[in-house]
Amino acid sequence: MGCAASSPASRQGRLGVHQDAGETYDSKNLRTKLVLLGDSGVGKSCIVLRFVRGQFDPSSKVTVGASFLSQTIALQDSTTVKFEIWDTAGQERYASLAPLYYRGAAAAVVVYDITSPDSFQKAQFWVKELQKHGSPGIIMALVGNKADLHESREVASEDAQAYAETNGMFFIETSAKTADNVNQLFEEIAKRLPRGQPTQKP
Amino acid sequence: MASPGGEGSRRNGPNESLRSFTERKKHEHSNPEGISALYEELFGDEDNERPCYLPDSGEEDNRVAEQDGTISREEKGGGDWKVERELRKEEGTSAEEAGPKMSNELGAGDLREDSGRGHEGEILQLRDQELSTRNGGSAESSSTEQSVVLDGELSSDRGLDGPVSPTSSQGGTSGYMAGSGSSSASTSSISGTEAANDQESEGTGNRKEERGAWVPGKRHLQEDDTHPSWRRHKKHFFILSNAGKPIYSRYGDEHKLAGFSATLQAIMSFVENSGDTVRLVRAGDHQIVFLVRGPVYLVCISSTDEPFQLLRDQLELLHGQLLLILTRAVEKCFLKNSKFDMRPLLGGTDVVFSSLIHAFSWDPATFLKAYACLPLPYGARQAACGALQDMTDTGVLFSVLMCGNKVISLVGSRKASLHPHDLLLLSNFISSSESFRTSESFSPVCLPRYDSTAFMHAYVQYLTKDTCLILLTTDPNDFFHLKECRAQIEIVLRESDVLREVENSIERGGLRIEDMPESEGSPSESGSTRGDRASDDATSTSAPEAVPGTGGPAGLWHFIYRSTYLDQFISSEFSPPLNTRSAQKRLYRAYQKLHASMHNTEGGGPHKMQYRRDEFHVLLSWRTSDFELYAAFDPLAEKSSAIFVCNRICQWIRDMEAEVFLLGAAPFNW
Numbered sequence: 001m002g003c004a005a006s007s008p009a010s011r012q013g014r015l016g017v018h019q020d021a022g023e024t025y026d027s028k029n030l031r032t033k034l035v036l037l038g039d040s041g042v043g044k045s046c047i048v049l050r051f052v053r054g055q056f057d058p059s060s061k062v063t064v065g066a067s068f069l070s071q072t073i074a075l076q077d078s079t080t081v082k083f084e085i086w087d088t089a090g091q092e093r094y095a096s097l098a099p100l101y102y103r104g105a106a107a108a109v110v111v112y113d114i115t116s117p118d119s120f121q122k123a124q125f126w127v128k129e130l131q132k133h134g135s136p137g138i139i140m141a142l143v144g145n146k147a148d149l150h151e152s153r154e155v156a157s158e159d160a161q162a163y164a165e166t167n168g169m170f171f172i173e174t175s176a177k178t179a180d181n182v183n184q185l186f187e188e189i190a191k192r193l194p195r196g197q198p199t200q201k202p
Numbered sequence: 203m204a205s206p207g208g209e210g211s212r213r214n215g216p217n218e219s220l221r222s223f224t225e226r227k228k229h230e231h232s233n234p235e236g237i238s239a240l241y242e243e244l245f246g247d248e249d250n251e252r253p254c255y256l257p258d259s260g261e262e263d264n265r266v267a268e269q270d271g272t273i274s275r276e277e278k279g280g281g282d283w284k285v286e287r288e289l290r291k292e293e294g295t296s297a298e299e300a301g302p303k304m305s306n307e308l309g310a311g312d313l314r315e316d317s318g319r320g321h322e323g324e325i326l327q328l329r330d331q332e333l334s335t336r337n338g339g340s341a342e343s344s345s346t347e348q349s350v351v352l353d354g355e356l357s358s359d360r361g362l363d364g365p366v367s368p369t370s371s372q373g374g375t376s377g378y379m380a381g382s383g384s385s386s387a388s389t390s391s392i393s394g395t396e397a398a399n400d401q402e403s404e405g406t407g408n409r410k411e412e413r414g415a416w417v418p419g420k421r422h423l424q425e426d427d428t429h430p431s432w433r434r435h436k437k438h439f440f441i442l443s444n445a446g447k448p449i450y451s452r453y454g455d456e457h458k459l460a461g462f463s464a465t466l467q468a469i470m471s472f473v474e475n476s477g478d479t480v481r482l483v484r485a486g487d488h489q490i491v492f493l494v495r496g497p498v499y500l501v502c503i504s505s506t507d508e509p510f511q512l513l514r515d516q517l518e519l520l521h522g523q524l525l526l527i528l529t530r531a532v533e534k535c536f537l538k539n540s541k542f543d544m545r546p547l548l549g550g551t552d553v554v555f556s557s558l559i560h561a562f563s564w565d566p567a568t569f570l571k572a573y574a575c576l577p578l579p580y581g582a583r584q585a586a587c588g589a590l591q592d593m594t595d596t597g598v599l600f601s602v603l604m605c606g607n608k609v610i611s612l613v614g615s616r617k618a619s620l621h622p623h624d625l626l627l628l629s630n631f632i633s634s635s636e637s638f639r640t641s642e643s644f645s646p647v648c649l650p651r652y653d654s655t656a657f658m659h660a661y662v663q664y665l666t667k668d669t670c671l672i673l674l675t676t677d678p679n680d681f682f683h684l685k686e687c688r689a690q691i692e693i694v695l696r697e698s699d700v701l702r703e704v705e706n707s708i709e710r711g712g713l714r715i716e717d718m719p720e721s722e723g724s725p726s727e728s729g730s731t732r733g734d735r736a737s738d739d740a741t742s743t744s745a746p747e748a749v750p751g752t753g754g755p756a757g758l759w760h761f762i763y764r765s766t767y768l769d770q771f772i773s774s775e776f777s778p779p780l781n782t783r784s785a786q787k788r789l790y791r792a793y794q795k796l797h798a799s800m801h802n803t804e805g806g807g808p809h810k811m812q813y814r815r816d817e818f819h820v821l822l823s824w825r826t827s828d829f830e831l832y833a834a835f836d837p838l839a840e841k842s843s844a845i846f847v848c849n850r851i852c853q854w855i856r857d858m859e860a861e862v863f864l865l866g867a868a869p870f871n872w
Contacts, residue, residue, distance in 0.1 A: 020380060040549055046635065061636040062550035063659075065645020068681065087641075091549040093528060100678050 021155065028194050031082040034189065037101045037130075038111035039122035040090030041143040046176035047049055048087045056177055066101050073183075073190060081190040098126075099133060099135040107139040108191045112155065114144040115172065120155045127167055139192050143175040147180055207580055215314070233394050309375045352745055361839050419558075426458035431820045437519060438503040439559055442467060443536065449498070449524075450555055456545060461782040466501050470494065482510055485854040493517040497536035498524065498544075508791065509798035512569060517564050519623060525650040526627045529657055557634035558627070563787060565607065569794050570620050571828075572764050576608040577712065580860040586611035587864075589694035591674070591686040599658065600674040600692075605704055609770075609864060612667070621651035622769050628660070632670060639660045642688070647674075662838070663688050665695065669704055712775045715754030718854055755850070756843035757836030759819065760789060763855045764830040765863060772855065772862045780834075788818055794831050800830070813841060820846055829855075 010011060025031045036044040045063050049055050052071040066089060088094060088107040102108055108130050112123040123142065130140060142164040144155060151191040159171060164171035174181040232625055236574040301495045364692050425432035432454050441450040446467030448456035456463075470492055473480040483490040491513040493500040498518040528547060535542045542779050578586075590601035590613040600617055603610040605627050618807065628647060638645075646657040654688075661673040661684035671691060673684045693699050757779055764771035776786050798821055800809050822844050831852060835844050 011682075045640070049640070052397045061640060062553075063637045063643075064550075064631075065643055067637065067641040067643045068685070069641050089550075089645075091547075093547045093549070097287075097678075 007187065026084075028079050029082075030079060030190070030193055030195070031084065031085070031157040032106040032193055033104060033143060034068075034083050034107040034109065035086045035088060035105040036109045036111060037088055037123075037126040038090055038143075039113070039119040040117070042090065042111045042116070042119045043111040043176050044090065044109075044111050047109075047145060047174060047182055048144070050083055050176045050179055050182045052085070057181070058177070062091070063087060065089055065097075065184075066093065071186075073186060074125075075190055077186065079190075079195070081193065083186060083190075087173055098129070102130060102134055104135055104136075105138060106135065106193060107141070108134060109141045109185070109189070110169075111143045111145050113146050113158075114155050114157075115146055115149050118152050120144075120160065123183045125162065127169070130166070137194070139189055140165075140167070141185060141189060142169045142171045143185060144171075145176060147173040148175040150176050171197050222698065233396060261298055320450045322554075326631065336773050362664045363765055384709040386421075392497070393613065397748075398441075400750070402670055413670075423455055425454040427462040429454075429455070434840060436505050436561075437563075439517075439555075440466060440499075440503075442499045442501070442521065443542065443544060444494075444499055445499045445536075445540050445542075447541065447543055452556065465482075467499065471500055480485050481514075489513060491517060493521065495521045496530070496533045497540075506791070509795055511802070512794055515569065516559075519558065519562075519568060519627065520555065522623060522627050522650040523555060523630065524548075525654050526624075526631055526648050527554065530650075530654045531656075534635040555630050558630050561607075561626075561630060564774055564790065565626075566625050566762055566771060566790070566793065567622065569797055570762070570764050570771050572626050572769045573622050574608050574771055574773070575603045575862060575864045576610050576667065576704065576707050577710075577772075577858075577862045578610065578700075578703055578707055581862060582700045583611060583861075584696070585698040585699045587613060588693060589691045590699075590701075592694075593691060594621075595682070596687065597677075597680070598673050598675055598684065598687060600672075601672075601687075602672040603691075603695075604632075604670050604672065605708065607633060610700075612864060618652070619648070624649040624651045632660075632662055632672060638670070639664050644684075649674075661685065661688065665692055666701055666705070668708060669671055669701060672760065694760070713858075715758050715774050717849065718754055718758075720755075754847070756847040757820075757839035758844070758847050758851075759834045759836060760831040761831065761848075761851050762793060763832075763851065768863050768865070785818075789834055792816075792819060792821055792834070796821050796832055797830075801826055813844075820844055824848060 036048060038044050040062070041060065044062065045067065046056060048067070048069055049057065052069045067087040068085070069087065070082060070084045072080055074080045083110050086105070088098060108126075110123045110126045110130070111118040127140065127142070130138060134140075142160060144157065144160055157171075160173075161171050168190075172181050172188065173184050174185055176182060221228070225363050266505075279411055353575040371703075386582050388663070422432065422435070435453050437452070439450070440448070440463065442448050442463040445458075445468065446464040448459050448463040450456065451459050451463075474494075480492050484493070487505045487507070489504050489508075491502045491504070491510060493514060498521065500521055502513045502517055504513055506564070528544075529831075532544065533549065534834040535544070565572055586603055589610050590603060594601050594613045594615050597615075599615050600620055601613045602625070603612070607626075611627070612620065612625070628649065631647065639645065642661070642663040645662065648654060648657050648658045652658075656676075657678075658676055659678050659680065660671065660676070661681065664670045666735075671688055673687055675684060693786075736755055760774050760776065762771055779787060780786055796812065796814065800812060802808065808825070809823075810825050812823045815837065817837060819837055819843070820839045822831075822833045822835065824831045829852065831833060831848055833848050834853060835847075859865065
């Protein structure tokens with residue numbers, strides 16, 4: 001089975017967060033829609049698969065359309081956060097479909113490859129797009145992936161850090177291959193999620 | 203078939219082609235020098251390789267060709283051809299003597315028979331209207347033929363191989379070699395494709411195709427048109443824009459092939475400028491097939507000797523795959539900017555195209571316009587259909603449950619129907635994209651035959667390692683609904699043991715000819731499959747039974763059965779002696795040709811029945827209003843027994859119909 005178990009629910013779901021029957025969500029049990037954006041080949045799927053399944057598959061599998069996965073994490077303050085993750089394809093032909101996936105998302109992870117300046121440019125494009133069309137108050141993370149390839153680094157972390165700060169994002173470098181900072185990324189997002197009200201009433 | 207003599211005049215091409223012929227003639231006259239000069243430069247400059255520019259009208263071909271001034275050995279060619287034809291007549295007659303009685307038993311009115319050896323078994327092709335012209339300057343160069351067929355009527359592809367000239371019965375390799383060798387020195391990249399026809403790949407190619415299992419993805423990426431190895435590939439596919447920008451190439455890096463693409467574009471637009479469309483160029487053993495679809499040009503360069511129409515259908519499918527990924531909306535980009543580069547839009551899809559091209563050589567669905575079902579107990583399939591049907595009633599447009607490229611169940615909403623080609627392209631797209639196996643996905647796809655202008659959205663989830671559920675909707679926001687549908691379908695499938703039955707079926711494999719039940723009439727002399735029996739005996743009571751390792755009864759090796767009403771087919775597994783890939787591929791190609799000639803509306807077809815014998819197999823095909831059957835036998839199989847066995851196959855399939863086919867599926871619309 002590809003995704004974490006999800007029980008059948010009545011037909012009210014849209015691409016936003018949908019309601020599972022039999023599960024309740026409140027300020028202690030959050031559920032959030034998260035979207036990954038970025039150029040093709042930067043490792044979006046690898047980050048998600050590392051986070052959701054703890055796996056890393058070096059053979060590159062091009063994502064088609066978008067994949068849907070979910071994962072629940074528990075924070076130290078005993079809240080749980082269920083991430084419903086849209087892992088979008090980075091190819092140009094899917095760019096026009098991106099709004100379908102980031103609409104209503106509470107968090108967005110914009111990924112680039114630290115060995116590819118082009119992918120950093122593309123990340124900036126996505127940041128601008130999210131600022132224009134994303135949900136108000138969306139939490140954005142700028143992620144420099146492939147940190148294990150620091151020998152061939154072409155994007156300085158200072159530059160990325162500076163860019164993230166000016167755009168109100170938080171910045172982190174990860175390696176899906178070594179699992180460095182992957183869980184930290186999602187925990188950090190979870191901590192920043194607004195509390196106090198359920199994300200959606202039943 | 204080259205028909206320089208009287209043969210061509212028999213033909214009555216459709217009005218359209220006759221009408222357009224006069225126009226073309228005008229164009230030819232307006233610039234004959236230029237055209238022949240262009241082709242000379244591109245395809246060779248030697249006397250024995252001079253091409254000519256041909257219309258497609260049979261009656262006129264001699265005259266026009268002469269007017270073009272590029273023809274030289276018309277007479278001689280005609281002479282060869284006549285001799286050849288007589289030869290084959292004799293063979294045909296002797297074959298007819300062998301078994302004229304059989305037609306009655308089958309009840310098929312129109313039994314056409316061919317016999318012969320090797321490539322020379324194809325009498326039917328004599329009627330083809332291909333207007334190729336032979337320019338051989340000497341005996342050895344009679345094998346170096348080139349022709350150009352323009353828009354309008356076609357032609358089958360058998361014009362240039364073996365039978366044309368006895369001296370070139372091995373495909374004309376040697377003669378052609380001489381030509382290409384000299385021309386490649388003076389011309390640039392295009393002559394390279396001809397050089398591909400060198401002895402190493404052609405002379406022995408058919409027999410040396412043993413390779414490992416097919417690996418998906420693009421190979422030979424480092425090659426370009428200057429590499430000898432690139433030129434040697436037997437079948438190239440190219441997609442390019444009408445501005446000459448490369449979009450896809452089967453082999454090699456598209457960027458490095460920009461020059462080559464531009465050359466192809468030059469050929470096509472040169473002809474287009476004169477108000478015509480180039481459809482086929484023959485160069486020695488190579489066929490270069492062109493297809494224009496809006497701003498997209500598709501080209502196949504093949505030395506595989508497949509029928510022209512088949513290659514054209516393959517280009518159509520390739521275009522369909524392009525549309526499935528991008529829809530026809532992409533054509534607008536070319537209106538805005540004719541230099542538009544489509545390649546970035548296709549990022550990551552090389553594997554989809556290469557897997558489709560691979561299927562052209564292995565999956566009969568690509569030429570039968572039908573799909574195959576996974577054999578399943580009737581009850582299990584009904585349960586699966588029921589589960590899908592419930593969901594379809596909630597707004598899913600199509601639900602497809604597949605296992606590999608075989609359908610387990612397929613349900614469409616009331617008004618919608620799915621074309622077999624759309625199913626083929628969708629299944630190819632999904633099975634070749636590895637990411638679908640990783641997690642549940644939601645992807646835009648376009649079904650070109652259903653609506654080529656709009657995206658649908660496909661929910662895709664693998665339920666087991668091989669079994670994949672595809673739910674199609676027009677609503678891009680429907681993901682969670684489809685996810686729910688999937689969950690419910692999955693529950694039903696697991697509870698009713700359908701998934702286990704699927705696993706069992708995979709384990710059992712497909713139909714095996716060895717398992718064919720014996721007929722009612724008990725075999726009188728089992729074991730002896732041929733030769734020593736009076737044909738009367740075989741027709742009335744028995745067919746010889748299988749000998750281990752030699753296939754099924756009467757030397758049956760393999761068969762494909764296509765149901766006309768269901769648009770589904772079933773083929774038997776490859777059993778010994780068809781256990782080498784080269785033998786399997788050879789049979790596949792033979793089926794392709796047989797299918798093409800059965801459906802060829804020219805040349806006396808379409809046919810109801812054919813019996814052919816060549817050095818590798820006996821092939822028998824039979825078409826009724828209910829089904830088409832293609833069967834392959836040991837080359838020494840006796841015709842009467844073979845026909846008897848075909849009847850048994852049909853009975854066998856009818857008995858198993860509920861298991862091997864999906865019955866009651868919504869009919870396809872055409």
